[in-house]
Every structure is written in structure tokens, then in C-alpha cells.
Amino acid sequence: xxxxxxxxxxxxxxxxxxxxxxxxxxxxxxxxxxxxxxxxxxxxxxxxxxxxxxxxxxxxxxxxxxxxxxxxxxxxxxxxxxxxxxxxxxxxxxxxxxxxxxxxxxxxxxxxxxxxxxxxxxxxxxxxxxxxxxxxxxxxxxxxxxxxxxxxxxxxxxxxxxxxxxxxxxxxxxxxxxxxxxxxxxxxxxxxxxxxxxxxxxxxxxxxxxxxxxxxxxxxxxxxxxxxxxxxxxxxxxxxxxxxxxxxxxxxxxxxxxxxxxxxxxxxxxxxxxxxxxxxxxxxxxxxxxxxxxxxxxxxxxxxxxxxxxxxxxxxxxxxxxxxxxxxxxxxxxxxxxxxxxxxxxxxxxxxxxxxxxxxxxxxxxxxxxxxxxxxxxxxxxxxxxxxxxxxxxxxxxxxxxxxxxxxxxxxxxxxxxxxxxxxxxxxxxxxxxxxxxxxxxxxxxxxxxxxxxxxxxxxxxxxxxxxxxxxxxxxxxxxxxxxxxxxxx
Numbered sequence: 001x002x003x004x005x006x007x008x009x010x011x012x013x014x015x016x017x018x019x020x021x022x023x024x025x026x027x028x029x030x031x032x033x034x035x036x037x038x039x040x041x042x043x044x045x046x047x048x049x050x051x052x053x054x055x056x057x058x059x060x061x062x063x064x065x066x067x068x069x070x071x072x073x074x075x076x077x078x079x080x081x082x083x084x085x086x087x088x089x090x091x092x093x094x095x096x097x098x099x100x101x102x103x104x105x106x107x108x109x110x111x112x113x114x115x116x117x118x119x120x121x122x123x124x125x126x127x128x129x130x131x132x133x134x135x136x137x138x139x140x141x142x143x144x145x146x147x148x149x150x151x152x153x154x155x156x157x158x159x160x161x162x163x164x165x166x167x168x169x170x171x172x173x174x175x176x177x178x179x180x181x182x183x184x185x186x187x188x189x190x191x192x193x194x195x196x197x198x199x200x201x202x203x204x205x206x207x208x209x210x211x212x213x214x215x216x217x218x219x220x221x222x223x224x225x226x227x228x229x230x231x232x233x234x235x236x237x238x239x240x241x242x243x244x245x246x247x248x249x250x251x252x253x254x255x256x257x258x259x260x261x262x263x264x265x266x267x268x269x270x271x272x273x274x275x276x277x278x279x280x281x282x283x284x285x286x287x288x289x290x291x292x293x294x295x296x297x298x299x300x301x302x303x304x305x306x307x308x309x310x311x312x313x314x315x316x317x318x319x320x321x322x323x324x325x326x327x328x329x330x331x332x333x334x335x336x337x338x339x340x341x342x343x344x345x346x347x348x349x350x351x352x353x354x355x356x357x358x359x360x361x362x363x364x365x366x367x368x369x370x371x372x373x374x375x376x377x378x379x380x381x382x383x384x385x386x387x388x389x390x391x392x393x394x395x396x397x398x399x400x401x402x403x404x405x406x407x408x409x410x411x412x413x414x415x416x417x418x419x420x421x422x423x424x425x426x427x428x429x430x431x432x433x434x435x436x437x438x439x440x441x442x443x444x445x446x447x448x449x450x451x452x453x454x455x456x457x458x459x460x461x462x463x464x465x466x467x468x469x470x471x472x473x474x475x476x477x478x479x480x481x482x483x484x485x486x487x488x489x490x
Contacts, residue, residue: 001081002061005043010178015039017047017055020078027055034059036129036189038182046083062087064128069117069213071097094215101219107227107289113296116215119303123311126209130193130315133186137322140183140329147394149331149360151323153386155188157363158327161334164358169343177333184326190319206304217296224289231282234275241272331360335420339413349409349416352426357416361387394421397440401427401459402448402477411446411477429453437463444473 001019008015013029025047032039037060039045047058062083066074071093072086080086124131166172211217248265252258335357338344348354356362364387368380376384398415402408405428412424425440427433430453437445445463447456456476463469 001047001049002077003045003047005039005041005045008039008041010182011175017045017058023053025049025053025055027058031055032058036193037132038186038189044077069121094213094218097215098218098222101216102222105219105223107220107223108285110220110292113214113220113292114216116217117210117213119210119300119307120311122210122213123304123308126205127311127315130190130319133183133190134315134318134322136183136186137325139179140325147328147390148321148324149328149390150386151191151320151327153383154327154331154360154364155323157360157367158184158330160363161358161360162330164363165334165337165341168348169337169341171343172337172341176337177330180326180330180333184323184330187319187322187326190315191323194316194319202305202308203301205308206301210300210304211297217293220289220293220296224286224293227282227286227289231279231286234279234282238272238275238279241268241275244268245272327360332420335359339417345409345413349412350405352428355412355425356423357420359420361391361421391421394419396422396443398422398424399427399433399436399440399442399445400424400448401433401445402451403428403453404448404451407448407451407477411448415446437466437469439468441468442472444475445469446475446477448477450479 003017003019003025006016006018006024013032015027015032017025017027019025027039027047037043039058039060044061044064045058046061047055049055061077063070063072063077063086066072066077071090076086076089080089162174162177166174245265245268248261248268251261252265338357338359344358348358364383368384368387371380373384396419400408400411400415402411408426408428412426415424416422425436425442427436436442445459447459449456452459456474460474463472463474
């Protein structure tokens, strides 16, 4: 049955389809059986349902636009139940046009074959789903980002970061991320198809997407075939006439029915002469038409191949760029949600070891910590090098020296809010502090003068004497505001 989606929710994958009789049918993500395309409002679909009007199988229809080169109207879409019926209708309509062109064309005078559909349109139709996926990028906010993440390296860690966020803060809904996830799913489907396109048979694509839709060309093919058939029939007639003439000549030589045989022989010779002329005519016409066909094939195959490659590369770059944008937006959203989360500030960041925002890069590094760096597979090695390169360029380290856990956590959060690549270490006691300043170069060290075991000046002198932090900046934190047990400032 044919229908159109009138409602769809990305959050739960549930939707409603209306049919030609204005009846409504429910479907969900389990009954949507089209991996390449995600449902959307306004999309035409082909579906099956049970007696309770519940859809059991639903997929996108091959017909999303009507009129013009589709040769199928929207009324036809609602009149027929399946895409197969519409394809047959389309094929019959195209055949009728081809026959009309063939009958109205004088092929002895034709010099070139007009195009029914432009070259670029046929390629755009071939990449229709990819162009549709790219169009959804317009729904995402435009922003200027210093760095866009590489989706191919970070894809598998995006959902880990999101799941961790949703698990640790129940006040955050997954629906807040639906827009990015929806666009990313569509683009990812298109991106996955490019491995298929790499091994595509261009000759077959050219035949199916371009030549089969050129009505004037198909009419020429009919003319070529009919001319060849006429030529073959003429040759068979010539061979038959030659045999009959030879037989009559022998009868005349034997004086068998001399007058009658002579009359028949003259008629057959005259017929043979006409057939030889016809053979020459059809042979010349066939050569002429075949030459035009081969010229058309060669010219447009070359043009099609060149344009296909250009559009293929352009789409690939747009899809890849779109995925990079999506994974970056997703990461930024996770970052901002975490920094504003009360649950994370009260639990996750209270632990000194949790010194970074748990975004996508964080989970990549967690994954890499458990692997032998000398025995990484090719995929993991690429991710490892990529993340190291990104972090080396953008990451900054900070140190907070304070024995007050609450104060240290507050400062940590303020620093983390400044940049998602920041790492904030906390030193609660002397041994931890001394190990850190010896091993890590810090961009800035924050000293809480009210909660340390020596004076700020002593810290500064001691740290600057170390090679790792001789040029490090220092910041002395202002005194904290104390509140009494009633919540009033003292």
C-alpha cells in the first residue's frame, strides 16, 4: 500500500502514515525497514499492515517527486498499491513516448539525438538520497569552531560520551540531542554507501541512470534494431531469389516449360534487383544510425564519467564535512551540559582523578589506556595518532593547590568551563603536588593561600626552580566567602 508520513518523532522512532482513503496507520523503528533512509514528515512510503491497521513493514517509496521526467503523477501514486506497479506504469509510459518519437522521426535525415533529460539531472537523481542527507545540515546551527573533529576516528566514541552523560545526570533528556543524532544517522548512511560507489560499474550506471531515460535515444535504438531486422529480412529474400533464379535457369537449359520459366525468371530478376537496392538502402541507413548511436554513447559516457566523478567527490566531501560538524556539535553539547550539571559537580568532579570533561576525546583516551600501544591494530593506531595530535595542539594543563576539597572543585569547574580541552589537576598534599610539578608542564598554577601547607611565595620559588615549570604562570586565589550554618555570609 502507498502512503505518506504525516507525523514522526525522532525521540522514540514512532510515526503515522496516511493512505489514499485518509486512514491513519502507526509504525515504529522496528517496522521501518530501510537502513539507508530515515523517516521524515512528508515522505512517500510503501507499507504493509495487519488487520488492526498496524504497519508491519514500511520503507521509503522510490517515487518522491511527480510529473515531468518521472512520467508518474501523484494521482497514480495513490491509485496503485506498490512501487512495482508504478515502475511498470512508468516503463509503459516511456515506451509509448519512444514509439511516438520513432514513428514521427525521419531517420534518413536526422543528424543528432536530442536529450530528454540533462546529464547533470540524471546524476543528481542517482545521488538523490545523498543530496537529501546533506540538505538536513541546514537544520543545524551555524557556528565557528576552532577545530572540527574527524568523524571517522571518533564515531564509535560519540554514543559512549552521550550515554555516560545521560546515565550520570537523569535531568538531561536524550531528546536534547535528537536533531544532531538524526542528521548524523542520515549522513552516516550516505557515507557508508561510498564504499559501494568506489567499486561501482560506471558503464552499468550510465546505462541505467542515463541511457534508459533518454527517449530520443531509445527511439534511435528501436530504429537501429528495426533497420537491422529489415536488412536481415532483405538478405534472406535475396538468398531465396538467387536460389529460385538458379533453379529456373537450369529448367530453361533443359527446355522445361520454356516460356513460363522465362517469364518467371525475368520477374525474379526484377525482384532481386529491387531487393539489392533495398539491402543497400538498409545497409547505409543502419551504418548511419549505428554511427550516431556509437557517437552518442562515446560522447556522453565520457561526459557522464567525468561529471559523475566530480559530483561524487563533491558529495563525499560534503557528507564527510557534515559528519565532522555533527560530531563536533554533539561533543560541544555534551561539554556544555556537563559543565552546567549539578550532578557532575557533586559527584564526578569531586574525585581528583576526574580532571577532564568526560566528552568524546575523554572516552577515546580511556579506551587507549587499556591497549598495548606497540600492538595497536591499524584502526586504533590511526585514532591514537589523531587524538594525540589534537590534544598536543589544543590541550592545556592547570594545577590547583588546595587542601579544601570544595574550594578545589569549584576552581576546577571554572577552569574546565573555559575550554573543553583543559585538564585540571588537584594537589591536596605535598607528595602529590611535588610529583605533578616535576612531571607535567602547567600553563597556570592556582594557589589557594587559605588552604595550603606553605606560603604562596615558597610554592612559586620552588616550582620555578624546576625545569618543567620554570616559565609557568601563577595565580593566587582570592579569599573564599564564609557562610554560617544558617547560609548567611559572616
